[in-house]
Amino acid sequence: MKAIILLATLKNKGRSNTEALVEFIAPYLKQQNIEYEIIRLASQNIVPGTYTHMNVKDDWTEIYNKILEAKILLFATPIWWNNHSSELQRCIERLDEVYDIILEGKDSPLDGKIGGIIITGDSDGVEHITGNIANFFCSIGVTVPPYSSLGVIWEGHAKNSKKTKTQLQKYYQRNYAKDATSLAESLKKAAK
Template identity: 30%
Template sequence: MTDLTALVLTCSLKKSPAPSSSETLGREVLTALGEHGVTGEVVRVVDHDVRFGVSLDEGDGDGWPALRAKVMAADILVLATPIWLGQPSSVAKVVLERLDAEISESDDQGRMLTFGKVAGVAVVGNEDGAHHTSAEVFQALVDVGFTVPAAATTYWVGEAMGGVDYQDLEEKPESTQGTTADVARHLAHLARLLKDSPYPAAG
């Protein structure tokens, strides 16, 4: 059954084709989702000219409207971000700020257009902060209408101040692989439930 779609937004600071650990983990989430009948794509945000702002379209060639169309077409959104200074990347924060515009958008039943879409997070870094990073991202995503399933974060954090990146590991940790599989299972399960039984109309 391939009735669900997913979009992984990679919030690396590096443009393609530079290697990206957050993109590596994001792609692993998408692969795991494929085992549950979910198809989709990975998009690196910095490859697009996404402007600062909190509107649907900041004009003058803004790259966000095209990415927003992909978000709106997907049932599942995964934000893959590195940790910088203990926080989500600046690129992830730009994405969340742009999604703030969804608060003002609604369907003919008064529901935000993001209602019924589920969200997960993938985090990588060489410092502590994976739980803090995912907490910041999830709070913002819930505020703009996404639904978060149980255990919806997968992450890898290397040795503090270390020089090894997730993408360079010869063998991926079983704990991260197992968590990624769980996240995919939960995302697909909840997305299918919400697709079959949408949120009620606004009161």
């Protein structure tokens, strides 16, 4: 069973709270025999648009094909001004063509896929973003099972925080191990 994780940090390299949370969750996915690939969106060339296939050369077609091959699709995003990141929004916009297919009365190419949501922030916004992404997933044929989101709000995620990756991992392990287990188990159960 394969998962594609779209890592929507705004950083193309260096310390990222969202990347640290994805790395924390990864062993829980492995325990459920879920293989995964992390695609760091900020390191990809994804042009703006609302179609999967456009007359441009960028990385979206390859990413979309990986989504089609996977059983599980995870969106991992930081919170910026009570919203998901602009990197994730660009992917949502490029997936709009899937919704066009559904409006034509055809089956979604993403039918049967299982969706999950990973969010980091320092003050608020998790419920709002989770609801928006879950709504989007449902609109394009991706199933969102119970317990398939993990949002961590903590002042240690603040923009100017100097927390190391090790400190982040210890905090997640101490406070979110049960949630990570539930997330991985729910994804596996729904994907069967």
